[in-house]
Amino acid sequence: MAVRTTWNVAHTCGHEVTHDLSNRPADKRAGFARWLAAKDCTDCWKAARDGDSASKEEWLAAKRAEEQQAAKDWAQQFEMPPLEGPERALDWGERSRHQLVTAAYTALTVEGSWDEADWAVLEEKIRTVTRAGWWIDQRDAEGTDLPELLDAATDEDRGTENPFR
Structure with a gap:
């Protein structure tokens, strides 16, 4: 049987x-x-999951707002230039820049062998990359990779002081 x-x-x-x-x-x-x-059962499980999505969305929105405020405060404190790009990419780009740069500072200066003079040189390079999409593209990079990534940035990724370029 x-x-x-x-x-x-x-x-x-x-x-x-x-x-x-x-x-x-x-x-x-x-x-x-x-x-x-x-x-x-599957139907009850899906209903519970879908019903809980509102609280997840609220949590995510609150987390994004907190990250965005931290990125804005950081950019103001360190006189970072505003990013350029589509409106919907600017906030994400700011958060990505903040997270990568702070990770790089920690890895290279706090935990690494760089001194403040080394970091100051890199910080000037950071200020030149103003395309939000570039920072978004680098969001998964390691902080220790930032110097090499900045060297690879193209002229399209860098801002210009000439508004008539």
Whole structure:
């Protein structure tokens, strides 16, 4: 006699659902059905997940606002030039620049062998890259890579004081 492939499972949410477990090895079906019984059914699980998305969105919005304020405060404190690019990329670019530059400072100066004079030279290079998209593209880079990345930046990534360029 073959091991059955369909199981009627009474989920913890109170719903009973027939599950086709034919895609599982025969010796794993009973254990999987037992595991399913300890969970909400798919519909209830999705409803709970979707209902919780509002709080996740609120949390993410609050976190982004906090990061954005920190980036703006940092840019003002260190006299960083405003970034250029599409309106929707500016905030993201500012956050990315702030995170990468502070990670670089920590890695190179605080934990590394650079002194403040070395950092001052790099900081001037940082000020020249004003394209928000460039900073967004570098968002996953290691802080120690920043000097090399800045050397690789093109003229299109660098700002100009001439507004008629």
